[in-house]
Amino acid sequence: MGHSLAEAAGALTAGLGLTQPGPGRLLVVASDGCYRADEATRATERITALRQAGCAVLWLAFDPGPRPLPGTTLLELTDPAQAATAIGKAATAAFAATA
16 A cells, blocks of 8 residues: 555664664665655665665666666566575675675
């Protein structure tokens, strides 16, 4: 009955300390990116804060024509089974970028 990407990102950020200094922080979003304008704005603000804190943000899309939010790294997949490998590679890259 709606999207709450900003709130979900906020909860994960608080619970996992994603804005705290340290290596290898990664937020993964799996979405088509179809959000109301106000939700997209709030979520983009959270993503921007994460990126500024050194946390990578990976956007997984499984359908054609995704609309990822700014500040994310888009990865289009045709099979959800590919997600684990993609997330592993992104996590490795995030760790290497902050090490």
